[in-house]
Amino acid sequence: MSCVYSKETDTHLTVDPTANTVRVTPYREVYPSVVEPICGRELSRGAVRVLGELNSPETMPWVIWNPSLSRIVRIHRVQMTFSNRNAIASNRIMIWELHKYREIRLVTATTIPPPVVGISNVKTSIFKTSLLAPQLVSMATDVNVAGVIAEGGWFDGGVSEDEGNLNVVIHKFVQGEIIPSAVDQSVSTQLSISFVRPLELAWREMFTFQSILSRTSWRFDGSAFFTEVAT
């Protein structure tokens, strides 16, 4: 009888007792000629709430930012609904966009530009308690959310076409601006984007949910599902 032994790692192969199976871990090759395990690198797993109502017109009410040199944030899916509380007749369509930026430096809240109000750190939901806490930072401009930390930073306005992909839209969600009433539904159906391979945020990269033109009382509800892995 032979035991299979790895000289490199000084480890014996294990046969599981019930089914007498050999344990194997699937890997895949990624450029440039390195391999990574398909599963099991995650350090954290969870969801970030995407929830807000605009208090004034603004263009970027929600972000996820990776401040960590040692971790990569993987976003697997974003899903949400949109609604409106404006009582003003309109034939507008809300257009919300998903973007990714690079080289975003976080600074203090004192530099928040005037239209952005109520900025808050968004609390995450941790799906597997035994893993580590996430290091990502998510912020939203929603003063209606209870229990959030009413302080934090904001990107320093340094998003430029030189530094980021300012004009690259990943995806758009659209919804009519319906006046809420007892006979008209002002809330959209669930809209989502799943990334078959996750959208990755390296150090100082930021994922945003934004609108070119928005109005007070536009609402959005939803989540972004993420994992964090070591670099």
Next chain:
Amino acid sequence: MAVIKSGASSDQWTVDPTSKAGRVSLYDLAGNALFPSELARGVANVLVRQTATTAAGAAVWGLRNSSATRTINILRILFQMSFDGTGAATLMRYEWVKGTGVTTFSGGVAVTSAILKTSLGQGAGVDPRVLDTGLTTTGLVAGGSIYTASHGRMTPSATVNACSGQHILDFSEIGMGPLELAQNEILLLRNGPTNGSVIGDSVFGAVTFIEKLN
């Protein structure tokens, strides 16, 4: 001819007689089996209708893990909202939350889960309950919202569909593991976070889970 033997025990590798293939089990890098033995597989039905005005933050439905030896994996949540009260230009809003430290989970009625694989039977740790005015969750430390959703309170009629579309929270996607509940951890449906409920607000849904050893 060599027989492959485990380096950790006396177990020997099996080659299946028909296929002539060696048996393997998939493990992730951390040593977790990717397809752990299921001890239960089921669906807990979500059926909530508000019968009274209820303040924001009430836990109207929950599924707690009461077992010290088993872990519950939540694979998917499906739900819709509807309204059968007096229509108004307002929105109901509900949120899903995971919490820890729930030593007592009581009130309302227990929900009997549907068993998806008959031979497995009911889970030992799965404990779903429902009460539209709020369950008791002693010791709860709530995490952030997993997901929130709103729905307009329209008067249902022959021309007005007062039901929402279906909301899908799928945790079993490739590359993203399930939402896990260890002992005294709980999945909760709450009204809010800032919106109270009125008579006629309703949520219909299904939570698919498996139970496995820790």
